[in-house]
Amino acid sequence: MLAKDYMVPPEDVVSAEQLVSEVYPQSYARRFAKVEIDAVREVDDGRWEADYRFMHDTMGLILKRERVKIVRTHVLLQAIIDRLETCRRMAGLLRRVSPPRRRAR
Numbered sequence: 001m002l003a004k005d006y007m008v009p010p011e012d013v014v015s016a017e018q019l020v021s022e023v024y025p026q027s028y029a030r031r032f033a034k035v036e037i038d039a040v041r042e043v044d045d046g047r048w049e050a051d052y053r054f055m056h057d058t059m060g061l062i063l064k065r066e067r068v069k070i071v072r073t074h075v076l077l078q079a080i081i082d083r084l085e086t087c088r089r090m091a092g093l094l095r096r097v098s099p100p101r102r103r104a105r
Contacts (some may be wrong), residue, residue, distance in 0.1 A: 006075050
């Protein structure tokens with residue numbers, strides 16, 4: 001599991017949807033023999049999630065679920081990545097560690 005908060009220059013800020021559907025897959029394509037996007041969806045207001053399948057030359061199939069939210073110039077990221085059998089055991093983990101949704105007042 002990975003949790004990360006990193007900053008980008010203001011001119012490089014893009015939407016969370018664009019990060020998970022375009023930017024990150026392009027980056028992953030340089031590291032893996034094959035990259036597939038299984039799903040991209042909005043989890044809640046401004047937070048997006050993507051499920052990826054990577055084929056690694058020696059490790060085989062690797063799955064990744066990644067959630068991203070943009071706050072000004074910060075990229076807030078949560079991810080789990082592992083082999084298929086491990087991901088099945090950890091499927092609910094992101095739901096448990098995600099912050100609760102805020103209700104409109």
